[in-house]
Amino acid sequence: MSLAKGLFVTFEGGEGAGKSTQLRLLADSLRSLGHEVLTTREPGGSVGAEAVRHVLLSGAAEAFGVRMEAILFAAARSDHVEEVIRPALSRGTIVLCDRFMDSSRVYQGITGNLEPAFVETLERVAINGVVPDRTVIFDLPATIGLDRAQRRAGDDSPDRFEKEELETHEKRREAFLDIAKADPNRCRIVDATQSAEAIAAEILGLLENLLANAEMSEPTSTGSAP
Template identity: 45%
Template sequence: MLISFEGIDGSGKTTQARLLAEHLRRAGTEVVLTREPGGSDGAEAIRRLLVEGGTDRWSAETEILLFTAARRDHLERTIRPALARGATVITDRFADSTRVYQGVTRGDLAATVETLHRLMIGVEPDRSFIIDIDPALGLARGAARGGAEDRFESMGLGFQQKLRAGFAALAQDHPQRVRLIDGHGTPDEVARRVQAAL
């Protein structure tokens, strides 16, 4: 299976991806835990361009191209080889993040995102989990975490609120694939919701 975790910044998706990977490994499944942007050498190099620096560093259109390039390298070098040998791949973000971050919240670019996805990626996860939390809580978590990868968090609460609405709409539009998971509570409580939804 290809499983993705999505959500606003600071939602806890990285923690939940790791906890699900640990759960499946205990059950005897080979799991490749990866992330986007990143997950391969080329994609990690592109990641630094995308998540660091000022909020006005790139236009939404340029971001779509960079994210698609990173995702293509990730798909070729990490995801497809793992799936081909029978492993389960859990990725911290995939195409749904581009659909929401660049396609919806930063302009009416959904058609551009979908066209590039169809041409260059052509793969959807078997299951996508959106970890849903209050945007103010997500920003507080991000601030507590610190680090240089804060470009999207620095776009403010209004941006995070638009992201949350975009992810909720995505879950409603794709109920066969996407599950909206309440991200409030302890990591173990949220993990049990994810496991039940899987």
């Protein structure tokens, strides 16, 4: 079942918060209700963006500085939006995305120490009007998240961001909470220390009104601002 208007939901938070698991569980629940669902991720999600993902997470761009990384993230996001997200929303699909613009605000803006005007300009160009209808922010102490991420990775080396200092990860946690407080219409905070089942039920409940509204709305060619 396609909605009259697509619905764009993003999952945000620190490392090991459980975003990927919950995105999969939500997609399964929505499909069981008859909805058309697309799951995607950032960096990545489109052919061009997936190529950039490898460069970013491998650390190959780190030597060129956080400004260059931010530009690469924006380029990947622009391709993702125009090639995947916007077309899906125009078809009335529910798009679930693991990370989006708030991750750039936090990782490159807050802990990357980039000036706000630069980050805001990159964001505006990259998203080109496609704003999430709902952003779920997974709140978890950095120590727990990093431990989960390390156990998940096993013998694999931590990626470009997982390897950073605990203090940096905790600063990101606070930054995500600040974003949620500043934009309460779009963002909802979920306690990620709960069981997977409890979190999944809470997230589904956070979408009930949005789903009802989307079913009644007129079709649109872009994502909608909250």
